[in-house]
Amino acid sequence: MDVITKVNEMQTRVLSIKDRKKSIGFVPTMGALHEGHVSLIRSARKENNKLIVSIYLNPTQFDNEDDFNNYPRQMDKDIEIVERENADLVFAPGTKELYPEGFCTYVTQDKLTDSLCGRLRPGHFNGVTTIVTKLFNIIKPDRAYFGQKDYQQTVVIKRLVADLNMDIDVRVLPIVRDEDGLAISSRNKRLNPEERQNALCIYSSLSKAKSVFASNIKDSKEIIEEMTSIIKKTKNIKIDYVSIVDPNTLENVSSINGKAVATVAVWIGNTRLIDNIILE
Ligand code: PAF
Numbered sequence: 250m251d252v253i254t255k256v257n258e259m260q261t262r263v264l265s266i267k268d269r270k271k272s273i274g275f276v277p278t279m280g281a282l283h284e285g286h287v288s289l290i291r292s293a294r295k296e297n298n299k300l301i302v303s304i305y306l307n308p309t310q311f312d313n314e315d316d317f318n319n320y321p322r323q324m325d326k327d328i329e330i331v332e333r334e335n336a337d338l339v340f341a342p343g344t345k346e347l348y349p350e351g352f353c354t355y356v357t358q359d360k361l362t363d364s365l366c367g368r369l370r371p372g373h374f375n376g377v378t379t380i381v382t383k384l385f386n387i388i389k390p391d392r393a394y395f396g397q398k399d400y401q402q403t404v405v406i407k408r409l410v411a412d413l414n415m416d417i418d419v420r421v422l423p424i425v426r427d428e429d430g431l432a433i434s435s436r437n438k439r440l441n442p443e444e445r446q447n448a449l450c451i452y453s454s455l456s457k458a459k460s461v462f463a464s465n466i467k468d469s470k471e472i473i474e475e476m477t478s479i480i481k482k483t484k485n486i487k488i489d490y491v492s493i494v495d496p497n498t499l500e501n502v503s504s505i506n507g508k509a510v511a512t513v514a515v516w517i518g519n520t521r522l523i524d525n526i527i528l529e
Contacts, residue, residue: 271298275390281321281435289394310376458511469493489514
């Protein structure tokens with residue numbers, strides 16, 4: 250497995266794969282790989298001839314310098330994980346390679362980025378749509394893999410691909426959870442044992458949403474109240490949002506008809522965690 254750091258070298262390798270008519274599966278990551286990434290990598294491995302994983306901690310999608318500085322970094326371990334999963338190539342460019350001096354073109358998306366994390370993390374999704382477009386242009390994947398944990402991101406990227414006529418199949422895979430229900434995330438590494446315990450209220454609130462909905466309560470306000478009361482019982486936690494949204498438009502729904510997404514963002518100490526569950 251080769252680790253490629255230069256854009257032009259990656260492009261040459263991609264051209265040669267395409268010349269041989271092989272399909273490319275692509276898993277974009279910011280490193281600090283965990284079981285969630287491994288599940289994406291394994292599906293990509295199965296469904297494509299060639300597998301490329303990118304590892305790049307993209308500064309333009311961080312709205313908070315501390316979050317960027319404290320984001321876990323473990324390049325050597327990440328490369329070992331990707332190699333173990335039998336990837337063909339790793340793309341691990343530096344920031345000067347992706348944002349050279351004079352860089353001034355960004356991809357922006359309206360509407361879908363106005364709510365939830367987009368509302369609370371200004372500029373975050375511009376960073377995501379810009380880097381994902383750049384990576385897609387360099388790697389030209391047939392299929393790209395994302396986790397449902399970042400639900401809004403998956404909707405934004407599907408729309409980006411449709412709106413900009415990119416010929417890429419966006420695959421969204423289920424959330425991978427620890428045994429106690431906590432959604433696996435690179436940011437979990439920053440939680441101390443007490444915070445890790447407190448974070449369980451996120452999954453409890455989502456499970457509550459599911460059971461309340463299953464008992465035939467369709468009123469979002471009522472479900473959100475139940476979810477919020479669980480989170481509020483936990484110490485040292487700050488709610489960014491607890492929302493029930495339409496799965497496609499991400500707009501709040503007042504009553505659930507068919508399918509909706511219950512979604513939560515909270516701060517546990519200095520760590521912001523998100524999670525969601527589909528209600529249908
Ligand atoms: O989900 C992530 O890890 C990032 O937002 C992504 C898609 C790799 C872009 O930097």
